[in-house]
Amino acid sequence: MMCVKMLEIYNTLKRDKELFVSENNSKRISLFVCGPTVYDDAHIGHGRTYISFDLIKSYLEFIGYSVFYLENITDIDDKIINRAKEKNVYYKSLARFYEKRFKKDMELLNVNSINLYPRATEHMDKIFDQIEGLINKGFAYETEDGIYFEVAKFPDFGKLSNQNLDKLNSHRIDVSSTKKDSKDFALWKKTNKKPYFKSKWGNGRPGWHIEDTAITDEYFGPQYDIHGGGLDLIFPHHEAEIAQMESFSGKKPLVKYWMHSGFLNVDGIKMSKSLGNFITIRKLLEDWDPMVFRLFVLSTHYRSPIDFSEKSLIQPSKNLKRLKFTVENLTEFKNQLKELKNNTYPNSGDGDNLDISGCLKEDIDFELLKRLAKVEEEFFKNMNDDFNTSRALAVILNFTKVINNFVDDKKILLNGIEKIPYEELKIPFEFACRSLKFLKEFERIFKLNLFVKDIESDNNLSENLLDILLDTRSKLREEKNYELSDYIRDQINELDIEIEDD
Known part of the structure; x- marks a missing residue:
């Protein structure tokens, strides 16, 4: 493994890249990403976000960090309740059904790095603690229809979305005539309509934002390293999380690095059921290899917008085939060279090792080894630049041409020559071994099933x-x-x- 510089991450809060230094300068990292509201099948926009953060965790672990990745499941929500009524089923049964399907979709996409999927309904005590704490500290108040966070009491509200509190657009914040201010948002929504939960403030259901801070406080405490999600969640959801947790704990900042994935549009238009361009992951995978979609996502930087169409998967499909062919081609070549080495020079070294000392620096094959080192350097340089998978992937794809041309050129070594001069054998063997090792490192990070048989x-x-x-x-x-x-x-x-x- 080669990392040419320290990792830099774009922090939404600072609107700039920052050198990544974990909380308490530790090798242990806490990562939280907003999970799905499980009332329907996950769509390809979800896939884009969760593939991106799965890659981010993989790379952080590759460079030596231990990452605990938490992704919540919103299993109580008006959308869940309404869909359950439509289908005449219990809301929890519906939520569990779609949660199971969501996890299966993620499994197919190799999004398998999440350590825990905590459900909102299983953290009600923590939700109650935070609401009561915010009331006692004067940041929240009760009305006839709920408990609200008083935004005016938190002057930093709007800092993540870069909005001035006095000019803040509040059209997406909870509507209620009982609130002190239109910008105030719900912590608890009173209702006697089932399903509801009992509380000291009456029957009701939690607000959306309080679920996330209750869960992260439970597992990470009041401050942690990275919070991720889609751009659409910055306001009001992530703003509300900051206001709640920093007011409740008295500690700032809630999160050291805010990371947001870009939008996914379909044929240049925002995905919507009403427009008929809503595509679920499940539907997409009826016709496409899951790894084609994963490669499609990772071919674009996670912060950049993606425009999806059926045609947009053609090139990733070709690239995936090229990568798999390169791995198979190189593996076969290396194994043949290894057999040749062991048969011809049984005392030349064990396993994948050969003594390459004494190689002439002007030897063209030796120059190829130096080129491989340069490719590795460029790959990790791009990955350390805010996880620039687009450029890192381009480096790999360009190098596959070099590998395959090299293998084709050297196959003469395998065509019945009884004894290959040691000098002609050792560099091809070393190049094949090192290249395969590098491709395995690439696979460990990108997780494209390149070494999995058909x-x-x-x-x-x-x-x-x-x-x-x-x-x-x-x-x-x-x-x-x-x-x-x-x-x-x-x-x-x-x-x-x-x-x-x-």
Whole structure:
């Protein structure tokens, strides 16, 4: 691994890139990303955001940090309740159903780095604590229809979205005639309509913003490293989170680095069900490899807008095939060279090692090793520049041409020559080993399944293994070893493969 400079992250709050230094200068990082409201299937805009932050966690861990990634599940909301009524089901059943589907979608996209998905409804005590604390400290007040945060008591409100408090546009903040000010937002919404939760202020449901700060305070405390989400959440959601938590705890800042992913539009237009351009992840993956969409997302910097269309997946599909071919081509070449090395020079070194000392600096192959080092340097330079996956990926794709041309050129080494001069063998072998190592590092960060065999190959392997097991059972039964034979049968049956003995 090679990192040529320290990591810099664009901080939305500062509107500039900053050198990344974790809270308390620790190697342990707390990352929170706003999760879904589970009333429908996740759409490709969700996919864009969560793929981006999955990559961010992967890279942070690659460069040596330990990251705890928290993503909440909003499982109580008017949208959930209304959809449950439409379908005539219990709201919690509907929420669990779509939560399960969301997690399955994420699994298919290799978004698998989240450590915990805490649900809002399972943190009601913490929500009550924060509301009561804000009331006692004079930042919140009760009316006939709810508990509201008094924005005027928090002069910093608007600092994340860069809005002046006096001129703040409040059209997206909770509407109620009982509020002191139109900018005040709900912490608790009173209602006797089910579902509701009992509280000292009457029956009701929590406000959207208080759910997130209750959850992060529970697991991270009043201050933590990174808060992520889409640009559309900056106002009012993230502004409200800052106001709530900093007022409740008395500590600033709530978050050290605010990170926001750019918008995803469809054919240049904001995605909307009413416009008929709403695309769920589930629907998209009926026709496309999940890794094509993942590569499509990572081909653009996470802060930049993405314009999606069916045509926009064609190039990522080609790039994915090129990457997979390069890995397969290079792996085969390296294995053939390794066999040749072991057969011709059995004492030349163990495993993937060869002594390359004494190579002439003017040797063209030696220059290729230096070029590989430069490629690694450029890759990590771009990744350290606010996770610039677009440029880092371009570096990799350009280098695949070099790798494949090199392999094609050197295949003469494998064409029946009885003894390859040691000087002609060692640099190609070293280049193949180092290049594969670098591509494995790339795969560890980008998670594109480049080293995973095709499904057809996997199925063939599974069928072959099953044939071996069945053949083994037959032999065991012939030898009257029924105990072990029955054990194998039972284990196979647990995989939903029914085997019955005559």
